[in-house]
Amino acid sequence: MHRAVRELEAERGRAELTVPLIAARAEVTPSTIYRRWGDLQVLLSDVAVERLRPEGPPADHGNLAADLETWAVEWLEEMSSAAGRAYLHDAVAGDREGGNAGQCSAYAAEQVAVLLDRAAGRGEPAPDVETVLDHLVAPLMYRILFRPGLLDADYARGLARRLLAGGTTGLAE
């Protein structure tokens, strides 16, 4: 079913997707799709989350600062691309229960945990996963969804640096 959606989307564009079209491509009846997913938006949400799954563990650059900055820049690049935004949008829009959105966050948390475990193995001081989610992943995601146009690689690097520096948070001094 996921393959049918991906193929049709590539061939015809997302706006043309319909349940009968997807059913025909997947060689099932439309009612099979309605029974399992309820409607098109829920199916698209499931497909989107699958595409947001990381392909492997993040790269090892030898120290936490480099690991975290590089990961943040690459994650931002992926999520804020046209495709990334469309998947995020589908993931959230078709998911009133929060399961698919929760999975998106779990993917980020797993990647961050790999970096932090690696730092611990090197004896480097490191924040915990929740702190990285709150002060690095959350600001990036908030801007992607709510403030497009206000982010770039330097912004992502700056968040990562301030986080590891113990966090000057811009308080006027």
Added chain:
Amino acid sequence: MHRAVRELEAERGRAELTVPLIAARAEVTPSTIYRRWGDLQVLLSDVAVERLRPEGPPADHGNLAADLETWAVEWLEEMSSAAGRAYLHDAVAGDREGGNAGQCSAYAAEQVAVLLDRAAGRGEPAPDVETVLDHLVAPLMYRILFRPGLLDADYARGLARRLLAGGTTGLAE
């Protein structure tokens, strides 16, 4: 049109809303709605953003710490309520161009700016609006959308306190 949506939603529930039903209540033809909004999701996004508009400036508690903590707790309470989540969801889902999501963020930025201006007027040190969005609003919104169940008033207060304390960010010491 917005009133027609609100009335029908209250009477029948959100799942029952259709363009023909809304058109009949608003005494227009369905094609009027399709011409202006394209589809139901876009209309619901516009209605949702209107409902997320703050009712007035945030309360003055005499100092920035109290102002910011109180605002964060109240904002979280509103946005994470069942109604708040539904509006946020509608605002984002029906808005591929980012205009309505941008408006949600602009509402928060305006409220925060009022608190920070007030602090400046009292001679208190204060972070800038972007920092408050990144390290207070963004983590709350990220949890509302992606990690429901992991937030409460204490969590919101803790973010506000750490932000004003110049930000211990959880770095292991």
